[in-house]
Amino acid sequence: MTTETYAALAQRILATEPRLGGVRLVAVDGPSGAGKSWFAGRLAKVANIPVVHTDDLLDGWEDQFSFWGRLEEKVLEPLRRGRAATYQRYLWHRQAFGGTPVTVEPAACVLLEGVTAARREIRDELSFSVFVTAPADLRWRRALERDGRHDVAFRAYLERWRVNENEHFAADATAAHADLLVDGAAEGDDDWYERLWPAPAD
Template sequence: MPEPTVDELAAYVLGLPPRLGATRLVSVDGPSGAGKTRFAAMLAAALACPVVHTDDLLDGWDDQFTFWTRLEELVLGPLRRGRAATYRPYDWGTGGFTGPPVTVPPAPAVLLEGVSAARREVRPELTLSVFVDAPAQLRWERAIARDGDDSVAYRKYLERWRAAEDRHFAADATAAHADLIVDGAHGRITQGW
């Protein structure tokens, strides 16, 4: 069977029942630098839906997996009740939640993108989960290029981040529970369609 287009995938998602109240919550998960943001942007454009980036809800580097209460209270809870969600994104430059407010309407579909977006706690409410991966060296190069920081301090943060996400994905079995696996190096679905 040929690989689906993003438009076909969007039509498929909209044909599935909502599981977060009246919203079809779609997660795009995977390790840093894998291509999650790019894939989520393409799918969100096809769905004409908002994207919530988990990085916007982290309180810095040390909040990699402990931000979930904030996500639940500010985003998932309101959407589940059919209300708009509003949050201030974290500003990585100033180190606080100082960005302009982001409002996410209770749309027919909403994408949740970022490391741990398809974690065990949210799986029952996901309409579709996508896991994006790419070779480790490519992911490293993308992270350095994306953040524009090749300093020793940044590399230590990134190494710690990657080790923590590896432990998380192993313990959570995220990829094994994903509906689709996407090869982030080539931008194509490799499993699940």
């Protein structure tokens, strides 16, 4: 493993070619509780780029994979055509989409964060992809602490979600196609993270 600053990674990403129209689309993928949101948030802050969270476009737990058509219509296609993307977030406590619409301009770079963000369907249009990983027990604890420590129903949903995402990642070979593999269990800070792959250049 080796450490790298978010600033250095931002420079590398901004040096890539746009592949979603004029946008550099960067996927931050990985299993639940691995640290994707933290990683994407730090990178976005350093690089001053917007983030689209796939969880905001899921129509509940059963939409784990089938949300992609909504993402394509509301976000990817407008950005691909050089137009602003606009969508409403899914309000999990209300089980419905609503609230203030989110607008994402076709910036030089846009982050797409969430499970299946780097899936095969979008791979050819990604300028860069990151896969964040962490041990299963740590990911389980994080998910419970974040979303439902005392909620029995949540545990059942999470168990099914984890089985499904494991099957997806195996079939999709997501990590094998990523440009960067990140250790989401490392005790990084606001400035740096630990990468597992690729190895540092000599």
